[in-house]
Amino acid sequence: MKKRILSIAASVLALSTLLAACSTKESPPQAGATTPNTPATEAPKGTDAPSTDKVKLSIWHNYSGDDARAKVIRGQIEKFQKEHPEVELDAQAIPPDGYRQRLKTVAAANEMPDVFFAHAGTTIKEFYEGGFIQPINPVLDKYPDWKNNFTDGAFGPLTFDNGIYAAPVNASVTSILYYNKTLFEQNNVKVPTTWDEMMTAVKTFKDKGITPIALGNKAAWLAQSSILSSLADRVTGTEWFLKAAKQDGAKFTDPEFVQALTYFKSLSEAGAFQNGFNSIDNTQMEQYFVQGKAAMMIDGAWGITNMASSATKEQLDQVEVTVLPSIPGGKGDPNTLSGGAGGGFTLNKKLTGKQLEAAQELIYTISGPEGMKLVAEANQIVNYKVEVDKSKVSSLFIKAYDLTQKVKFTPVYDAVLTSAGADAINVGLQDLLMKGKPEDVAKKLQEAQAKALGK
Incomplete structure (x- = not known):
């Protein structure tokens, strides 16, 4: 059967936003994680190494x-090693939840790796x-030809004073509402498009003994990146968020943000999430969902490649994607x-x-045309125009890609x-997911942001 080709160019937004975390969102970090045989305070080798016959180079990443996707990135690094025997490469793959903390540690000592992944x-x-x-x-x-094939806006959040400081290896899409169409059909539940419909769905599934929404917030970033960023x-x-982030004309203690936190807390109070949601990570959450144990999951596009690596075709085929419901008066x-x-x-x-x-050649090997095609065929949306063999990607990837073409993008917090x-x-x-109060969370965020900006 002839292979069908899908031309993929990831949707991007010219905002000073990130990822991630996606994911890997690229998941943001949890302090304390380390790689085997490498203490958290150990400086990467290479930058100030004495002169030898070989060029010494270090690279850190969270794949x-x-x-x-992670295997593709590591594979491209290995390819570089084979093609450049004159380079002695020290490659460190650091677990995502501890990655940023590791970078902060070596940055404090001014001993950064030679090449490293930066969100x-x-x-x-x-x-x-x-x-x-x-x-x-x-x-x-x-x-x-490589530079000009990235999609519009791809370099925006990676550019400062006209200098481009990284080439994106994937797009960041953080707030997809995944839902199990079989569970919705079997229980005669409408896919929610409004907040009232969301709360009705939560109650119906809860009453039937089915987890309404899978959540894995052990590393603390997911609730913020995947749920609050879009919900708020x-x-x-x-416009309000960007002003509050700059502390210029808006504050996080304003009523509208407290209201957003109240909506978020209402999910927890309604029993939307499974027990122990603060003790499992996003990968465990994704497995819980794709195995049919939860009706919904709010996650990034990184979840597609994670689920595709372990789920059956039947499990993936029953997953549909959409956006979070609208908020009355929002x-x-x-x-x-x-x-x-x-x-x-x-x-x-x-x-x-x-x-x-x-x-520089190492970065090109990872992020160049070949690397971008391989990453896309690993079920990951990229900020690069590339033809992907449709037979190599999952049905879920196609659904998510189609969704990204129909929506606009907003900042990740x-x-x-x-x-x-x-x-x-x-x-x-x-804290809010447990017994915390929206007003207290808003106050702490306001104080932290204002202090960091000197305001």
Whole structure:
């Protein structure tokens, strides 16, 4: 049977947003995770190495899992090693939940890896402002066909003062509402398009002993990135959030944000999530959902490649995708997903000479045309125009891609907030899902963001 070809260009938004986390969202971090035989405080090798016959180079990334996308990234790094015997490469695959904390640790000692994955938005901006990284413009200019094939806006959140500091290896789509159509049909439940319909669906599934919404918030980032980023935008609108993030004309203690947190808490109070949601991670959540144990899941596009790596075709075929429901009287556009351009590999500012040349070629091997095609065929939406063999991707990938073509994108909170602000809302949402109060969470976020910005 002839292979059908799908031309894929990921939807992007010219906003200063991130990913992630997607996911890997690219998942944001949980402090404490380390790689085998590498203490958290150990400096990466390579940058200041003494001169030898071989060029020494270190690379850190968070593609440590067994999903197809992670294997593709690691495979491209291995390909570079084979094709460049003159380079002695120290490659570290660090678990996503601890990745950002590891980078912060070595940044504090000014001992960054030579090449490393940086999340778009606030994370890479802070490395830029700290003077840790240098532009990748020379390698982009060396391969103009590659540079010009990225989708519009792909470099937006990775660009500072006209310098491009990374090439995105995937798009960041963080708030897809996945639902099990079989469970909805069997229980005669309408797929929710309004908040009242969502609460009705939650009650119906809860009464029937079925988990309404799977949640895995162990690392604290998922509730913020996948649920609140989209839900809050429906309540407050994007303009309000960007003003509050800048602390210019809006505050997180404003009534509209407290209302958004109240909507979020109402899900927990209605019993929408399974027991122990703060003790499992997003991968465990995705497995719980795709196995038919929950009717819905709010997750990023990274969940597609994670589920495709372990689920059966029958399990994937019964999964449908849509956007979160609208909010009554909300100021935001309900036909939206939170997301935008994803993160990519950047360069240590200390690199020069042969080290720099090798590092630039390493980035091209990972993020170049071949790498982008392989990542897309690993069921991952990319910010790159590439033809993908439809027979190599799952039905769920096609559904999600089609959805991204029909919606607009709004900011992901942790891609716009300061690191302190993102930490405050992540921890706050974990508390809110238990016994916390919306007003208290809003106050802590406001204080953290204002202090970080010196306001």
